[in-house]
Amino acid sequence: MKKTLLITLLGLSISSTSPAVAQSQRQIDFAIEFFNKIQPRSIAENREYCGYFGLNDDNQLVATAPTKGDSESCYADEPPYSLDIVASYHTHAGHSYEYDSEVPSSNDLEADIAEEVDGFISTPGGRIWFNSASREIAILICGRNCTVSDSDYDPDNTKSIRNRYTVDQLVRREQEY
Numbered sequence: 001m002k003k004t005l006l007i008t009l010l011g012l013s014i015s016s017t018s019p020a021v022a023q024s025q026r027q028i029d030f031a032i033e034f035f036n037k038i039q040p041r042s043i044a045e046n047r048e049y050c051g052y053f054g055l056n057d058d059n060q061l062v063a064t065a066p067t068k069g070d071s072e073s074c075y076a077d078e079p080p081y082s083l084d085i086v087a088s089y090h091t092h093a094g095h096s097y098e099y100d101s102e103v104p105s106s107n108d109l110e111a112d113i114a115e116e117v118d119g120f121i122s123t124p125g126g127r128i129w130f131n132s133a134s135r136e137i138a139i140l141i142c143g144r145n146c147t148v149s150d151s152d153y154d155p156d157n158t159k160s161i162r163n164r165y166t167v168d169q170l171v172r173r174e175q176e177y
């Protein structure tokens with residue numbers, strides 16, 4: 001139920017451009033389904049996985065094969081030229097008492113803004129974030145357990161989570177962590 005509500009809210013927030021909403025809904029559904037497939041491995045191995053979502057020659061939304069990162073970072077392989085890039089994606093590995101991994105890092109959002117490519121991020125608690133490069137904000141599109149989550153996830157270890165953050169707000173959160 002929460003998932004549907006958040007998706008509706010996102011749709012409303014960008015309702016001035018209806019084709020973009022349609023595409024975003026499709027992207028969100030695709031992201032949830034895709035993260036369900038790669039979260040178990042990312043959590044079990046405690047490493048991030050990353051890559052890109054894009055449109056292939058048949059205009060189908062597809063994901064590039066996930067590149068293996070480590071527990072705190074991941075550098076995606078170059079996507080094929082034939083792919084019309086829609087967004088990057090990465091997971092945040094397993095639950096950690098060391099990292100504030102339920103939200104995108106300020107570096108995540110800064111990198112997406114600099115690359116002018118949107119980003120999807122999944123967290124150990126099963127949340128999914130959307131980094132909007134053009135609006136320069138991270139938006140929680142899907143809450144706790146939206147996708148596969150870490151059974152070791154400890155909600156008491158996580159600071160309260162807002163629905164959206166700017167880079168400055170993420171930096172402030174990191175300084176307080």
Ligand SMILES: [Zn+2]
Pocket residue numbers: 090091092104105108121
């Ligand atoms: Zn990240």
